[in-house]
Amino acid sequence: MRAMVTGGAGFVGSTLVDMLVTRGDAVCVLDDLSRGSLSNLASALATGVSMVTADVRDADAVRRTASEFLPDVVFHLAAQIDVRASMADPAMDADVNIIGSLNVLTAAAEVGVPRIVLSSTGGAIYGDGAVIPTPESAIPAPASGYGLSKWTAERYGEWFAGTRALDVRVLRYGNVYGPRQDPDGDAGVIALYCDAALAGRRPIVFGDGLQTRDFVYVDDIAAANIAAATTDGVGHRVFNVGSGTEISVLELARAVGDSVGVPPERWRIDHRPPRAGEVRRSCLDVSRARHELRLGPGVPLEPGIRRTVAWIRSRSRDEARGDHGDALV
Ligand SMILES: NC(=O)c1ccc[n+]([C@@H]2O[C@H](COP(=O)([O-])OP(=O)(O)OC[C@H]3O[C@@H](n4cnc5c(N)ncnc54)[C@H](O)[C@@H]3O)[C@@H](O)[C@H]2O)c1
Numbered sequence: 001m002r003a004m005v006t007g008g009a010g011f012v013g014s015t016l017v018d019m020l021v022t023r024g025d026a027v028c029v030l031d032d033l034s035r036g037s038l039s040n041l042a043s044a045l046a047t048g049v050s051m052v053t054a055d056v057r058d059a060d061a062v063r064r065t066a067s068e069f070l071p072d073v074v075f076h077l078a079a080q081i082d083v084r085a086s087m088a089d090p091a092m093d094a095d096v097n098i099i100g101s102l103n104v105l106t107a108a109a110e111v112g113v114p115r116i117v118l119s120s121t122g123g124a125i126y127g128d129g130a131v132i133p134t135p136e137s138a139i140p141a142p143a144s145g146y147g148l149s150k151w152t153a154e155r156y157g158e159w160f161a162g163t164r165a166l167d168v169r170v171l172r173y174g175n176v177y178g179p180r181q182d183p184d185g186d187a188g189v190i191a192l193y194c195d196a197a198l199a200g201r202r203p204i205v206f207g208d209g210l211q212t213r214d215f216v217y218v219d220d221i222a223a224a225n226i227a228a229a230t231t232d233g234v235g236h237r238v239f240n241v242g243s244g245t246e247i248s249v250l251e252l253a254r255a256v257g258d259s260v261g262v263p264p265e266r267w268r269i270d271h272r273p274p275r276a277g278e279v280r281r282s283c284l285d286v287s288r289a290r291h292e293l294r295l296g297p298g299v300p301l302e303p304g305i306r307r308t309v310a311w312i313r314s315r316s317r318d319e320a321r322g323d324h325g326d327a328l329v
Contacts, residue, residue: 075119075229220299224295
């Protein structure tokens with residue numbers, strides 16, 4: 001398969017690229033490196049993956065990349081992912097997430113790419129009040145600019161699927177975690193807690209910590225993307241991808257503290273005021289993807305946290321040695 005991956009230098013995108021390379025697929029990454037880094041792609045680039053540094057808002061660059069590479073599938077992951085940034089500057093968020101997605105859809109349709117897989121969010125599209133676990137049929141009610149822009153991109157995807165010869169599949173992720181997640185990112189609470197636990201800092205919880213999330217390991221998201229690209233004859237276009245397990249932020253903080261082995265007296269929660277744009281409960285009904293895309297149960301939370309901690313530890317060792325991945329650039 002020839003796969004073009006927008007946002008392929010990011011956390012999820014680079015994990016997907018590595019999985020595609022392992023399968024023997026030809027891969028072209030388009031990323032503006034605003035958040036992702038070439039160090040995430042170090043091993044992939046060494047195997048001949050091609051890299052185009054471009055902004056998805058640049059329609060010509062997106063079209064040129066697609067027409068030169070001629071992919072069988074486009075995985076569109078490039079996005080503005082910060083919920084708080086979308087609240088502060090919704091126009092910027094819409095520009096990247098709506099116009100950028102439109103450029104990718106338009107290029108795919110013009111070049112004759114048969115299939116596109118869009119990365120969307122189950123955590124930010126369903127609003128408070130949705131049934132838990134939430135099925136894809138729930139009416140979206142995003143509380144943030146980010147949720148609204150991702151939903152709008154989904155709708156454009158539906159429209160393209162109805163008006164062009166483009167098979168569009170939408171994956172709505174839970175809260176993704178795992179190696180390479182930037183602890184500064186809005187979605188990176190596990191990375192943040194792992195980082196804090198290893199550095200001897202207290203975990204920050206916004207609000208009472210009883211808000212819940214559906215945490216899904218990054219390899220399971222990459223595998224879901226490949227399943228969405230390679231499974232023919234599915235009956236639906238939109239799929240939730242998560243663990244299907246609801247866990248509170250307080251429970252999560254405790255699990256990270258236990259995994260790192262921090263004594264409870266040193267792992268006291270630092271409560272801060274709740275943040276705007278965040279839903280109270282989030283847990284996805286994942287039965288459709290399990291059935292139609294034949295996805296397995298995925299990596300459970302504890303081993304997933306252990307792998308994330310191991311990655312942060314190895315990254316800290318590299319940094320202490322002065323072995324910065326960015327030196328590869
Ligand atoms: N991480 C999560 O928990 C989560 C949850 C739901 C959905 N998603 C979606 O998954 C996708 C990947 O997210 P991630 O967590 O890997 O984030 P990330 O920030 O690590 O990756 C996004 C990538 O897109 C690139 N990018 C950003 N703006 C760009 C632009 N204008 N042009 C070209 N490239 C651009 C960044 O440089 C980065 O490499 C996004 O579409 C996001 O909305 C993520």
